[in-house]
Amino acid sequence: MKVTIKDVAQKAGVSIATVSRVFNGYDDIGLATKNKVIEIAKELGYVPNAAARALSSKQYKKIAMVINDLKVSRTNTIPLEILTGVYEMADMHDVDYVLLLTNNRDQEKKSLAQYCLENNISGLVLHGFSTADPYLLELAKLKIPNLLIDIHPEAADSYGIAVNNEIAAYQATEFLIRRGHRAIAMISGKSWAQVSKDRESGYQQCMADHQLPTFIYEGLFSEEYSEELVKDILSDHPEITALFCASDLMAIGAMKGIQAMNLNVPQDISVIGFDDIAIAKYVTPSLTTIKQDMHEIGRRSCEILLEILDKGQIDQKQFYVNHSLVERESVSSR
Structure with a gap:
């Protein structure tokens, strides 16, 4: 009961x-x-229903930004860009805002429901999670409006926001094909990540539409791992002339690995990434990539969440932020 x-x-x-x-x-x-x-x-x-509280008490809004397994470095500023976007929008609307950093071990110790209860949280923005993480599994019973970044929403009170990763990956792959490449490999992210699945789907669909073979490898969203992985890929398949990497970090690692094999980017192997992180324009050669505006994703996440708290619920479940292809120096024509 x-x-x-x-x-x-x-x-x-x-x-x-x-x-x-x-x-x-x-x-x-x-x-x-x-x-x-x-x-x-x-x-x-x-567990109090935060949406109902927000409806009955319009002045009460407190948003928690929850980040799983935070890793920030000179090459990866994505979490900070999202945080800044959420904070700016919350501050603009005079809404209380807190940050919760967690990992799988911490999630086993203290439930998300307990955290929300103790801190009077009325809405959540979550980043860096997989659908199997304990906090994600709680959402169905939590009854607190939440925005999931890069995860498709399933729970009744969950909403999703991302770029359209499938379409973006299709466009990246087609860009390489238009430049004359036919043997194109993909270095994907972690197999459990929704973005990996969506970007793989876009790559596979594009290759199928052009009746070309697929080569998919798991790069773990790691620069170092991709640097070594690309050596195996090119040794096993010397016919490959281009790589689509599901993140800029993996693309940068792949370029290092290619150069370590005494090959040149883009003269021998073309490389396209995904994200347009800050360092992408400064590596040599500068990286052609799909740009997703993580600051805007943070802003829109907070904006949508505030709308849900005001209205109780909204019909649209999945939201998309625009992406674009940024052409630099790492892709050449065949």
Whole structure:
């Protein structure tokens, strides 16, 4: 049987109104009472419906940006770009904003429901997750509106945002074909990642449409791994003249590996990436790539989430941000 706010109030020995005020973030409730209500709610497994709270109390909005397995370096600024976009939009609308960094180990220790309960979270933006991660598996029962970056939404309160990865990958592959390449390999990301599946699908469809063979390898979204992987690819298939890499990091690693084999980019092997990270224009040769605006994805994520909190729900489940092909020096014609 579903636990209700009335159950929490009865066990805590307080009124329903008091429980409601605790979860709506009012500061006129004593600390002891607040802690007691939260502990009993956790004990009973009660999770307040943030969408309903937002409808009944328009002024209450608190968004959490949840990032899994954060890795930021001089070559990977994507998480920071998303964070900046979310923060700017939240600040513009005077909405409280918190950041939660997690990993699979931490997710086993503390549930997302518990975090949202303790911090009065009304909406979530999630990045860096797979559909098998504990926090993602919680979303169906959480009943808190959430925006998933690069994951297709399945839970009732989940919405998705990304570039159209399948179309973008198709365009990248077709760009190589138009330049005369016929033996084109793809270095994909981690096999479980939705973006890997979508970009593989776009590559495969384009190659099929042109009646060309496919060569797909898993590069783990790793610069170092791709640097070694490309040596095996080109040794096994010397007919390959071009690579489509599912991220710029893998493309940069692949170019290093190609150069280590005393081959030249793009004269011997052309390379196209995906993301347009900051360093893409500075590597030698500069990287031709698919640009996705992660700052805009962050802004739109927050904007859409605020709309959902205002309306309770919206009909559209999947949102797309525009992408573009940036032509630089790493692709040549055959």
